[in-house]
Amino acid sequence: xxxxxxxxxxxxxxxxxxxxxxxxxxxxxxxxxxxxxxxxxxxxxxxxxxxxxxxxxxxxxxxxxxxxxxxxxxxxxxxxxxxxxxxxxxxxxxxxxxxxxxxxxxxxxxxxxxxxxxxxxxxxxxxxxxxxxxxxxxxxxxxxxxxxxxxxxxxxxxxxxxxxxxxxxxxxxxxxxxxxxxxxxxxxxxxxxxxxxxxxxxxxxxxxxxxxxxxxxxxxxxxxxxxxxxxxxxxxxxxxxxxxxxxxxxxxxxxxxxxxxxxxxxxxxxxxxxxxxxxxxxxxxxxxxxxxxxxxxxxxxxxxxxxxxxxxxxxxxxxxxxxxxxxxxxxxxxxxxxxxxxxxxxxxxxxxxxxxxx
Amino acid sequence: xxxxxxxxxxxxxxxxxxxxxxxxxxxxxxxxxxxxxxxxxxxxxxxxxxxxxxxxxxxxxxxxxxxxxxxxxxxxxxxxxxxxxxxxxxxxxxxxxxxxxxxxxxxxxxxxxxxxxxxxxxxxxxxxxxxxxxxxxxxxxxxxxxxxxxxxxxxxxxxxxxxxxxxxxxxxxxxxxxxxxxxxxxxxxxxxxxxxxxxxxxxxxxxxxxxxxxxxxxxxxxxxxxxxxxxxxxxxxxxxxxxxxxxxxxxxxxxxxxxxxxxxxxxxxxxxxxxxxxxxxxxxxxxxxx
Numbered sequence: 212x213x214x215x216x217x218x219x220x221x222x223x224x225x226x227x228x229x230x231x232x233x234x235x236x237x238x239x240x241x242x243x244x245x246x247x248x249x250x251x252x253x254x255x256x257x258x259x260x261x262x263x264x265x266x267x268x269x270x271x272x273x274x275x276x277x278x279x280x281x282x283x284x285x286x287x288x289x290x291x292x293x294x295x296x297x298x299x300x301x302x303x304x305x306x307x308x309x310x311x312x313x314x315x316x317x318x319x320x321x322x323x324x325x326x327x328x329x330x331x332x333x334x335x336x337x338x339x340x341x342x343x344x345x346x347x348x349x350x351x352x353x354x355x356x357x358x359x360x361x362x363x364x365x366x367x368x369x370x371x372x373x374x375x376x377x378x379x380x381x382x383x384x385x386x387x388x389x390x391x392x393x394x395x396x397x398x399x400x401x402x403x404x405x406x407x408x409x410x411x412x413x414x415x416x417x418x419x420x421x422x423x424x425x426x427x428x429x430x431x432x433x434x435x436x437x438x439x440x441x442x443x444x445x446x447x448x449x450x451x452x453x454x455x456x457x458x459x460x461x462x463x464x465x466x467x468x469x470x471x472x473x474x475x476x477x478x479x480x481x482x483x484x485x486x487x488x489x490x491x492x493x494x495x496x497x498x499x500x501x502x503x504x505x506x507x508x509x510x511x512x513x514x515x516x517x518x519x520x521x522x523x524x525x526x527x528x529x530x531x532x533x534x535x536x537x538x539x540x541x542x543x544x545x546x547x548x549x550x551x552x553x554x555x556x557x558x559x560x561x562x563x564x565x566x567x568x569x
Numbered sequence: 570x571x572x573x574x575x576x577x578x579x580x581x582x583x584x585x586x587x588x589x590x591x592x593x594x595x596x597x598x599x600x601x602x603x604x605x606x607x608x609x610x611x612x613x614x615x616x617x618x619x620x621x622x623x624x625x626x627x628x629x630x631x632x633x634x635x636x637x638x639x640x641x642x643x644x645x646x647x648x649x650x651x652x653x654x655x656x657x658x659x660x661x662x663x664x665x666x667x668x669x670x671x672x673x674x675x676x677x678x679x680x681x682x683x684x685x686x687x688x689x690x691x692x693x694x695x696x697x698x699x700x701x702x703x704x705x706x707x708x709x710x711x712x713x714x715x716x717x718x719x720x721x722x723x724x725x726x727x728x729x730x731x732x733x734x735x736x737x738x739x740x741x742x743x744x745x746x747x748x749x750x751x752x753x754x755x756x757x758x759x760x761x762x763x764x765x766x767x768x769x770x771x772x773x774x775x776x777x778x779x780x781x782x783x784x785x786x787x788x789x790x791x792x793x794x795x796x797x798x799x800x801x802x803x804x805x806x807x808x809x810x811x812x813x814x815x816x817x818x819x820x821x822x823x824x825x826x827x828x829x830x831x832x833x834x835x836x837x838x839x840x841x842x843x844x845x846x847x848x849x850x851x852x853x854x855x856x857x858x859x
Contacts, residue, residue, distance in 0.1 A: 215842075216843060219839055219843040222839055223836070223839045223840070226835055226836065227836075230648075230655060230658060230659075233648050233649070233655055234652075234655045234656075234658075237649075237652035237655055238652070240649050240650075241650070244650070
């Protein structure tokens with residue numbers, strides 16, 4: 212009898228202790244079978260719209276320099292990418308052919324002068340003989356001869372000027388030589404520019420391609436900071452000069468062109484921009500990859516706690532949101548409280564009303 | 570009466586009582602054995618009892634005592650996957666334990682007074698006290714509710730525990746038991762200089778041990794199984810004891826009901842087996858017989 216009581220005492224003890232242990236472990240046991248979720252709280256604010264890109268500087272305007280005559284190139288003084296100042300000689304030409312023409316013209320002028328002298332002598336003779344008709348004719352001939360000589364003088368002056376100025380091709384602007392189409396000894400064709408000089412005063416441009424959503428806050432004329440890939444690196448002021456659809460239009464990308472006005476720039480210099488804008492819309496920032504969609508629109512799973520009988524239990528529920536704005540990876544939305552946690556990840560697929568742990 | 574006749578009569582009695590005992594025990598055995606069946610098996614056997622369409626006329630539940638495959642899944646389900654079961658189990662403990670302890674304290678003290686102290690109107694007072702015991706719960710239900718409401722005890726365990734502690738049955742049982750203790754013991758104690766408290770603690774209480782044990786057992790069974798009071802006084806389901814919860818656990822998962830029932834019975838059975846001899850002794854000596 213006593214042994215039986217002893218055994219029963221143990222059994223009763225075990226029974227209650229067992230249930231006590233199970234109660235203690237109940238949340239843990241329950242938790243093991245629940246999907247585990249990671250959560251995050253949304254940031255409040257507008258959307259960061261970031262435009263980043265790099266491009267190569269191109270001159271805004273290029274001066275194309277043509278030779279003045281059909282000359283052979285004598286010397287090429289500057290080569291591509293050389294920085295030049297206004298008036299710097301670029302190319303000299305062998306102007307001997309033009310000089311020969313000039314001598315010919317001078318000779319012709321001398322001849323015309325001799326001719327004029329001769330006509331003056333004839334006029335003197337006529338005045339002495341008193342031939343009124345002949346005198347008038349002779350006067351007119353002399354006048355014509357004088358006019359011819361004036362033409363000839365101008366021709367010579369032109370040629371002299373041509374030789375003096377055209378013999379050396381000078382840079383009309385401050386800038387950088389972008390192209391040289393001349394070889395020493397070869398004749399430079401009239402049809403094509405011998406030298407091209409990028410005009411500093413016209414500025415430089417470069418273009419980048421950016422996501423259309425990200426670029427939505429950019430306006431033409433906005434000032435931007437442009438980093439130049441130089442040693443040492445430096446930053447110059449620039450501005451947006453053009454925003455247009457990118458070549459692959461269906462992507463929604465935009466091609467943005469920037470003007471950079473600064474001395475000492477070179478074509479082909481790598482320039483980069485990093486522009487951060489805040490979108491106008493204000494709301495909860497939610498990463499795009501946690502958004503889900505059904506017939507009623509976009510939603511996220513939010514976690515709510517309920518005080519259950521054995522401690523706090525967590526449940527997920529669908530919370531529908533209104534997307535106000537978006538960029539590449541984030542949306543700004545309404546419909547969520549700032550302190551509401553949304554599910555970023557779950558170990559198993561979850562549904563509305565599911566109990567979870569985290 | 571010959572010996573043969575007497576033997577035959579004993580045999581008949583034995584068979585009759587055996588059958589009766591079997592009939593009484595059958596539900597318990599059925600519950601115990603079915604608790605080891607899997608959810609599936611239970612579902613198949615008790616299809617006919619399920620609510621709604623499957624309950625066809627003339628179709629009976631298939632009663633099976635031997636599981637096709639012994640499975641502990643029901644117990645696992647109840648103990649591991651349904652923490653509510655545990656919650657309600659402890660609710661029951663929280664309700665029952667204070668009532669038992671309180672009843673034992675109140676019952677012994679009041680029983681001592683009614684049995685051993687001579688004061689004017691004692692028997693009349695006891696009679697009035699007994700009246701409340703004679704009335705079924707349903708009669709006192711409305712006054713009880715109103716009092717609990719006045720005291721602000723609704724939806725509080727106090728609404729059940731306090732009436733439970735002062736239930737007249739405990740006083741009655743202890744009074745009957747203590748009446749059996751000879752007055753001479755008390756007189757002897759008095760002569761030796763013991764006051765009432767000493768006499769109660771050192772003479773009456775040890776002598777009344779079987780009675781107290783019986784009271785505890787009966788009170789435990791009574792309160793462990795109560796259903797009406799919690800339903801009436803406790804609005805929140807999370808506060809309900811196991812006895813109430815058991816009625817709902819079968820919803821949607823019939824299988825676990827058996828295991829839950831077995832677990833529900835276990836403390837009662839254990840305590841009964843533990844205090845069996847006291848129970849019999851206690852009730853016998855209190856003079857409440859048959």
